[in-house]
Amino acid sequence: MTATVEARGLSKWFGQKVAVSEVDVAFEPGITGLLGPNGAGKTTLLRLFTGLQRPSQGSVQIHGVDPRADQRIYSRVAMVPEDEAVYVNLTARQFVDLNAGLARVKDRERAVDAALAEVDLTDVSHRKLEGYSKGMRQRAKVAAALVGGPDVLFLDEPLNGADPVQRAHLIDLFRRLGDQGRTVIVSSHVLAEVERMADRVIAMVDGRLAAEGTVASLRALMTDKPRLVRIVTDQPRDLGSLLLRNEKVAGLRIEGQTVEVSTSDAGALAMALPGAARDAGIRVRQILPADESLESVFRYLVEGR
Amino acid sequence: MIDLRLVRHFVRQLARGKRFWGMAALASVTGFIAWISSIDETDQDIAEIFHIVTATVAGATISIAFLVMGAATLRDERDAGTLPFIFMKPIARWRWATSAWAAAAVVSFAVGVVGWLVGFLAMGMTTGSWTLAIPALGLYAAAAVGYTAVFVPLGYLFTRAVLVGLAYVFVWEGIITTFVTGLSASSVWRTAMSIYADLTVLPRDALDSLGPVAPGVGGGVLKLVGTVVVGVGALTWALRRRDAL
Numbered sequence: 001m002t003a004t005v006e007a008r009g010l011s012k013w014f015g016q017k018v019a020v021s022e023v024d025v026a027f028e029p030g031i032t033g034l035l036g037p038n039g040a041g042k043t044t045l046l047r048l049f050t051g052l053q054r055p056s057q058g059s060v061q062i063h064g065v066d067p068r069a070d071q072r073i074y075s076r077v078a079m080v081p082e083d084e085a086v087y088v089n090l091t092a093r094q095f096v097d098l099n100a101g102l103a104r105v106k107d108r109e110r111a112v113d114a115a116l117a118e119v120d121l122t123d124v125s126h127r128k129l130e131g132y133s134k135g136m137r138q139r140a141k142v143a144a145a146l147v148g149g150p151d152v153l154f155l156d157e158p159l160n161g162a163d164p165v166q167r168a169h170l171i172d173l174f175r176r177l178g179d180q181g182r183t184v185i186v187s188s189h190v191l192a193e194v195e196r197m198a199d200r201v202i203a204m205v206d207g208r209l210a211a212e213g214t215v216a217s218l219r220a221l222m223t224d225k226p227r228l229v230r231i232v233t234d235q236p237r238d239l240g241s242l243l244l245r246n247e248k249v250a251g252l253r254i255e256g257q258t259v260e261v262s263t264s265d266a267g268a269l270a271m272a273l274p275g276a277a278r279d280a281g282i283r284v285r286q287i288l289p290a291d292e293s294l295e296s297v298f299r300y301l302v303e304g305r
Numbered sequence: 306m307i308d309l310r311l312v313r314h315f316v317r318q319l320a321r322g323k324r325f326w327g328m329a330a331l332a333s334v335t336g337f338i339a340w341i342s343s344i345d346e347t348d349q350d351i352a353e354i355f356h357i358v359t360a361t362v363a364g365a366t367i368s369i370a371f372l373v374m375g376a377a378t379l380r381d382e383r384d385a386g387t388l389p390f391i392f393m394k395p396i397a398r399w400r401w402a403t404s405a406w407a408a409a410a411v412v413s414f415a416v417g418v419v420g421w422l423v424g425f426l427a428m429g430m431t432t433g434s435w436t437l438a439i440p441a442l443g444l445y446a447a448a449a450v451g452y453t454a455v456f457v458p459l460g461y462l463f464t465r466a467v468l469v470g471l472a473y474v475f476v477w478e479g480i481i482t483t484f485v486t487g488l489s490a491s492s493v494w495r496t497a498m499s500i501y502a503d504l505t506v507l508p509r510d511a512l513d514s515l516g517p518v519a520p521g522v523g524g525g526v527l528k529l530v531g532t533v534v535v536g537v538g539a540l541t542w543a544l545r546r547r548d549a550l
Contacts, residue, residue: 052392054547085385102310
């Protein structure tokens with residue numbers, strides 16, 4: 001299959017800060033998740049793809065065209081920006097109609113109706129966006145992006161602010177767009193969200209591509225990662241001695257009533273610990289994963305390369 | 306040359322709210338001062354007072370009002386994060402830039418017209434002459450065309466565009482082009498005044514008070530066209546070369 005969106009040696013820096021570093025990536029029709037912690041460079045990457053920002057180095061092509069060089073490509077490309085920004089003085093209908101008009105959509109009225117219906121805003125489309133909730137504004141932006149019938153769609157954290165029902169609705173919509181053969185690139189910092197939307201995932205950390213593949217392959221990488229587990233107990237030294245005898249424990253640190261354990265198999269440790277502690281007469285108050293944040297997982301992916 | 310839908314969008318965003326009416330009020334100051342200064346004066350003196358006040362007071366109030374409106378055209382979109390909705394559209398950058406300038410010029414002129422109307426009514430009611438203030442409309446139109454060609458790109462390029470614009474108005478237009486005769490042709494206000502001076506019969510004293518101004522509509526219009534070409538060209542360059550967000 002031919003790539004619709006392609007970046008070669010793409011970098012972007014702002015003064016001393018490198019936001020995106022030497023990214024080589026290609027997207028094909030279908031839905032791809034762009035995953036990474038906040039500050040990973042996802043938004044900058046999407047802005048570079050869409051021509052909103054100029055690469056410091058490297059190139060971007062959509063359907064073989066540099067979007068900064070030829071604006072005609074924008075009749076096939078749309079974006080839902082992350083910012084909550086919308087024209088608050090406009091109604092949702094006016095907002096979507098503005099986008100349809102500027103995108104040279106034929107039969108505007110029908111296209112606007114269809115886009116509003118797609119995001120379930122028809123009944124409230126006469127209301128000004130000023131009075132919309134965050135989630136409703138998000139949906140209005142999705143309608144504004146869809147109204148031009150783009151075949152390449154960039155969505156920057158599109159589920160922000162949407163309630164669970166609307167999340168499910170939007171995820172279903174994005175999947176459908178992907179199934180229709182459009183190239184849909186969705187950024188998110190929530191793995192579970194991306195997992196529900198995309199089969200292919202690109203993980204990003206510190207401006208670099210950290211991993212690429214299916215959600216399952218990313219999960220496998222994460223499972224292999226040494227984990228930190230925090231255990232709260234009244235007898236930290238006794239528990240420490242007990243844990244050091246366990247072969248799954250790579251190291252530990254005691255701080256007050258907390259024992260921080262580094263283990264290659266957090267699951268096995270969690271299973272074995274309660275029984276062993278009971279047998280030794282040690283009371284365990286709490287067992288917590290210390291580094292479950294997405295950021296730590298991604299840092300591991302980057303450092304592990 | 307322009308994209309009418311884009312022009313309409315910019316006009317709709319600019320011509321609303323407190324800023325528009327605040328700047329219209331600022332533009333009205335000229336009319337009020339001319340009216341207050343004209344009380345108990347002869348018709349001949351009133352005409353002279355009106356021209357002098359227009360040349361001096363409007364030079365500050367109109368340029369500031371047009372600076373605020375011109376700079377806001379794209380700065381508002383950038384600051385609010387709404388620019389992607391209009392930037393990512395199949396419209397050539399030069400056409401996009403021309404549309405932004407045209408919208409700013411129209412709205413700025415509308416601001417000027419509100420201010421002008423005050424002067425027009427004041428002069429009409431004071432002197433009974435309803436034609437005295439009409440040439441000032443040409444001045445405001447010329448200033449709107451020229452100033453927005455400078456201030457719209459400024460608004461796109463600088464976060465503190467109004468501060469940069471104020472420096473331009475007071476240092477460049479107010480001091481340098483006034484005292485360095487060779488540079489006066491580059492002043493938007495002097496160009497607009499040269500059109501105004503040709504449209505009205507200015508008394509000698511009033512003409513002298515304007516500084517280096519050569520009355521002439523033709524030359525003034527040509528200079529304005531040049532200013533617009535340079536301004537729109539600079540904005541087109543910025544749209545192509547600088548980050549939109």
